Every structure is written in structure tokens, then in C-alpha cells.
Amino acid sequence: MGSVRRASAWLGLVDDNGDESYYDEEYADYGEGSERGDTWVTDPRVQVASETAEEQGRQIATVTPDGFRDARGIGELFRKGVPVIVNLTGMESSDAKRVVDFAAGLTFGLRGSIERIATRVFLLTPADYMVLNAESKRGADGFFNQN
Structure with missing residues (x-):
């Protein structure tokens, strides 16, 4: 069992049943043509x-x-x-x-x-952009004023 899994089990975040088959599946090496080969295909409705x-x-x-x-x-x-x-x-x-x-x-x-x-x-x-300067606002409200 991995250290993160043991720590999670100790904190009670996951069940500690000693079953590591989940990790075997996660790190399995899938070659081309396997049933899991297409799981990394991005949904075409999602726009980058x-x-x-x-x-x-x-x-x-x-x-x-x-x-x-x-x-x-x-x-x-x-x-x-x-x-x-x-x-x-x-x-x-x-x-x-x-x-x-x-x-x-x-x-x-x-x-x-x-x-x-x-x-x-x-x-x-460009002309249609405005740059906000946070430093000029610090003195106005006195939050960072250390007088």
C-alpha cells in the first residue's frame, strides 16, 4: 500500500481493506488496441x-x-x-x-x-485597456500604512 493511501486510511478518509487492485489497474501498461486505449480522448465539446x-x-x-x-x-x-x-x-x-x-x-x-x-x-x-495599479490604492485606505 502506498504511503498516501496509508495516511488516508489512518486519517479515516478511505477504507483500509488492504485491497490494492485499484492501484494495479491504475498503473497498468495498456498497449495499442486495448479497451482502455481510447480513455484519453478529449471530449470534442470541451474547448481549449x-x-x-x-x-x-x-x-x-x-x-x-x-x-x-x-x-x-x-x-x-x-x-x-x-x-x-x-x-x-x-x-x-x-x-x-x-x-x-x-x-x-x-x-x-x-x-x-x-x-x-x-x-x-x-x-x-492598447487604448481600450486600463491597467489597475494596486500600489496607488495601498496608501488611500491606510491598510499598509505603518505610521
Whole structure:
């Protein structure tokens, strides 16, 4: 009997009858053509979360460019109305500055916004998105005020 099963039996969560046939069935190796071979088929009525998000327009892209040549991909995603998180931590300083300048111009031109999330990480949001900043609300209600 497995340690989890013994612990569950000791806590009274399962019956401790010593029957381990359940585990034999669970870990059995089923080859092709067996009666259990089709049990892992996904129900076609279930829609994958990424497909649902894409249909509803709920996507956020994360881009880690290697150089300035990857800025075009950022621009194409942003023009589609997708918020983009740009991680510049792996880039050289000169190329990172060029990408930030490009992103700033892109967001200005499309009436979006750019916000620094962390050191060398930026969030580009289209005009129809609003970023909620939790830090500005901390001081307002005094919950985190340690005066």
C-alpha cells in the first residue's frame, strides 16, 4: 500500500481493506488496441482555454527580443490590439534603448500606453485597456500604512 493511501486510511478518509487492485489497474501498461486505449480522448465539446481566449480577444503576449530586429513582432502584436509584455533583460543596453524608443513611439501613435513593470520589463497596452495599479490604492485606505 502506498504511503498516501496509508495516511488516508489512518486519517479515516478511505477504507483500509488492504485491497490494492485499484492501484494495479491504475498503473497498468495498456498497449495499442486495448479497451482502455481510447480513455484519453478529449471530449470534442470541451474547448481549449487558449482557443476560447483567442475567440474572445483575451490575450496577452510576452516577448523577449534578442535584438532590435524583433521589434517588428512587438509592433504587429500591438497593432492587433494585444497587450504586450516586453522583457529586455537579455539584451544589450544600446539595443534595449532602441526597443524602448520604438515601443514608446508605437504606443503614442496608436494611443496606447507603456508602463515599466520591473527593471527592463515593460507593459504595452492598447487604448481600450486600463491597467489597475494596486500600489496607488495601498496608501488611500491606510491598510499598509505603518505610521
